[in-house]
Amino acid sequence: MIPIKAALIDLSGTLHVEDQPTDGAVEALKRLRQLGVSVKFVTNTTKESVSSLYARLVKIGFQLEQTEIYSSLTAASRFVQSNNLNPYYILTDDARKDFPANDSANEYDSVVVGLAPERFSYEYLNEAFRILHNSKGTARLVAIHEGKFYKTKDGISLGPGCFVKGLEYSTGLKSECIGKPNAYFFRSAMPDGLKPEECVMIGDDPNDDCLGAMAIGMRGFLVETGKFQHELYDKDALPKVSGIFKNFSAVVECISKTLN
Ligand SMILES: [Mg+2]
Numbered sequence: 001m002i003p004i005k006a007a008l009i010d011l012s013g014t015l016h017v018e019d020q021p022t023d024g025a026v027e028a029l030k031r032l033r034q035l036g037v038s039v040k041f042v043t044n045t046t047k048e049s050v051s052s053l054y055a056r057l058v059k060i061g062f063q064l065e066q067t068e069i070y071s072s073l074t075a076a077s078r079f080v081q082s083n084n085l086n087p088y089y090i091l092t093d094d095a096r097k098d099f100p101a102n103d104s105a106n107e108y109d110s111v112v113v114g115l116a117p118e119r120f121s122y123e124y125l126n127e128a129f130r131i132l133h134n135s136k137g138t139a140r141l142v143a144i145h146e147g148k149f150y151k152t153k154d155g156i157s158l159g160p161g162c163f164v165k166g167l168e169y170s171t172g173l174k175s176e177c178i179g180k181p182n183a184y185f186f187r188s189a190m191p192d193g194l195k196p197e198e199c200v201m202i203g204d205d206p207n208d209d210c211l212g213a214m215a216i217g218m219r220g221f222l223v224e225t226g227k228f229q230h231e232l233y234d235k236d237a238l239p240k241v242s243g244i245f246k247n248f249s250a251v252v253e254c255i256s257k258t259l260n
Pocket of ligand 1: 008011013014205226
């Protein structure tokens, strides 16, 4: 097996669920670093700014640098800046901190949607709809990601994807998706000088984490500590990922074997 030199690691559902690390994850991350594997945390979490995410991970025991976190918010903010957009944001107040300020002298020319449960009301969505509709097709609909659902303390909860799809449906526009499973997101998160075959993506979403990364040649390892529900799949209909593991710790064990 080709040695794994870099690991892109999903956060929610993989390293932690809300304020709890998954079983053995704090120790397993230390071990992964000791093995000399380069680490990057790649997340579609759009509710929290990178600095809040970093503070939360440190508080629950993980050792990391803030610069090791590559979030779809970071990528989307760069997208807004490089395209010089003046978006109407459907984001939490915290996520909003990662984005440039609005230019109040000019009209909105785009809508940016992230996971913002308190903003997914008729009022906000209708405002977004009007901006897109009234632009006669010139405004852009930017989806930080199109996640269907995610794991929360009290079970499985709705992601931003259906709100993005709803706006597409009513306006006839196609969204531009920034985060996982976009190939460009994975490529831009990869350390310089490595080939995709030397990298692995570890996550709890078969499609957005594993298959997305596998599409550019990485390995995609799926963990069972988050949204993936093994019992919902027939044995022969399991996702075609590179491996399915009980938890992050079991993945690190597997990576160590590729290095021997
Ligand atoms: Mg996840």
